[in-house]
Amino acid sequence: MAIVRLNLLPIIYYSLVINKMAKRDYYEILEISKSASPEEIKKAYRKMAIKFHPDKNPGDAASEEKFKEAAEAYEVLSDGNKKARYDQYGHAGMSGNGGFGGGGGGFGGGMNMDDIFSQFGDIFGGHFGGGGGRQQQQQVRGSNLRVRIKLNLEETLNGTQKTIKVKKMKFAKGATSKTCPTCNGAGAQIKVMNTMFGQMQTQQTCSTCQGIGKVADKIPAGANAQGLIKEDEEVTINIPAGARDGVQLSVRGKGNDAPFGGMAGDLLVVVEEEIDKTIKREGDNLHQELYISFAESALGTSKEVNTVGSKVKIKIDAGTQSGKILRLAGKGLPSLEGYGKGDMFVHINVWTPQNLTPSQKEFFEKQIENGEMMAEPSGKEKTFFDKVRDLFN
Numbered sequence: 001m002a003i004v005r006l007n008l009l010p011i012i013y014y015s016l017v018i019n020k021m022a023k024r025d026y027y028e029i030l031e032i033s034k035s036a037s038p039e040e041i042k043k044a045y046r047k048m049a050i051k052f053h054p055d056k057n058p059g060d061a062a063s064e065e066k067f068k069e070a071a072e073a074y075e076v077l078s079d080g081n082k083k084a085r086y087d088q089y090g091h092a093g094m095s096g097n098g099g100f101g102g103g104g105g106g107f108g109g110g111m112n113m114d115d116i117f118s119q120f121g122d123i124f125g126g127h128f129g130g131g132g133g134r135q136q137q138q139q140v141r142g143s144n145l146r147v148r149i150k151l152n153l154e155e156t157l158n159g160t161q162k163t164i165k166v167k168k169m170k171f172a173k174g175a176t177s178k179t180c181p182t183c184n185g186a187g188a189q190i191k192v193m194n195t196m197f198g199q200m201q202t203q204q205t206c207s208t209c210q211g212i213g214k215v216a217d218k219i220p221a222g223a224n225a226q227g228l229i230k231e232d233e234e235v236t237i238n239i240p241a242g243a244r245d246g247v248q249l250s251v252r253g254k255g256n257d258a259p260f261g262g263m264a265g266d267l268l269v270v271v272e273e274e275i276d277k278t279i280k281r282e283g284d285n286l287h288q289e290l291y292i293s294f295a296e297s298a299l300g301t302s303k304e305v306n307t308v309g310s311k312v313k314i315k316i317d318a319g320t321q322s323g324k325i326l327r328l329a330g331k332g333l334p335s336l337e338g339y340g341k342g343d344m345f346v347h348i349n350v351w352t353p354q355n356l357t358p359s360q361k362e363f364f365e366k367q368i369e370n371g372e373m374m375a376e377p378s379g380k381e382k383t384f385f386d387k388v389r390d391l392f393n
């Protein structure tokens with residue numbers, strides 16, 4: 001990654017060339033009306049700055065131009081004096097040494113990227129790694145570590161705290177460093193080139209220290225060239241209620257250490273749901289199968305069913321058919337949106353007796369002979385499709 005910085009002289013020359021070309025109206029650039037309030041101007045600029053931010057559009061020269069254009073428009077429109085002059089005279093009132101602004105501050109085109117970040121960085125900084133300065137990229141950070149963590153339904157419902165062992169790169173005891181002899185600790189090498197716009201400086205990451213600015217001095221046995229060694233560490237992770245399969249939590253600073261100081265990376269924890277043998281999840285709703293005997297279905301009964309973390313007694317009416325679905329309102333999982341709860345659906349299955357004893361066999365044979373206990377659908381029974389539809393109503 002090379003940061004290109006134009007020297008000041010070519011920039012001024014370049015902006016004069018641009019000034020002679022048709023310049024876009026500042027209000028048009030920010031897509032606001034001439035009567036926009038200072039707050040609206042700021043908001044509009046923030047929107048443009050985020051849209052065309054170089055971190056979001058790496059290597060895109062057109063976006064970078066738009067980013068600069070917006071900064072220039074904001075620089076003028078956010079300053080009462082400059083805005084008044086611009087409103088009266090247009091771009092003609094702004095260019096060259098028009099006798100205002102003083103001290104070389106006359107913006108008539110072409111703001112330098114570093115100026116933009118130092119002047120307005122705080123406006124959009126929050127979106128890009130904090131601080132707004134691009135220099136932050138130079139800071140050496142340890143890499144992120146990713147682990148998976150299994151949660152059962154109850155842990156998903158209530159949240160939990162887990163202590164896990166992670167294997168991470170840690171800075172070895174006794175490892176020391178010294179200033180990189182190639183870049184003298186700057187982490188970068190500067191090259192000067194002559195181009196048609198004048199001298200151009202390119203800054204490249206130092207190839208000896210990879211931008212760290214330091215190289216190893218003493219490395220204990222087992223550690224790598226950056227003084228890092230693989231070790232186990234116990235990390236306690238707080239998991240909030242409602243964390244679902246695939247949700248990623250990040251624990252700041254618990255990833256791999258950075259070589260020779262610097263910030264450690266983050267520990268990224270990916271939540272994985274343990275498959276529950278009896279309770280299945282579908283969104284916020286839960287489902288389970290309940291088997292009752294033929295006699296229980298005929299006479300009616302009550303049963304205890306497991307819900308997440310507790311038990312609930314349910315009543316089964318006499319004559320309940322196989323396939324009936326009972327709904328336990330609010331016994332599902334809390335919604336991820338933070339309001340409401342899902343339901344628990346209990347699917348009733350009537351167990352048909354198997355391996356009858358001779359006397360049981362005789363009993364059932366009599367029923368058939370006498371025309372008793374026959375299937376007698378009234379036509380009002382719910383079909384499978386009715387039941388599915390009911391679930392979603």
Ligand SMILES: [Zn+2]
Binds near residue numbers: 209
């Ligand atoms: Zn170096």
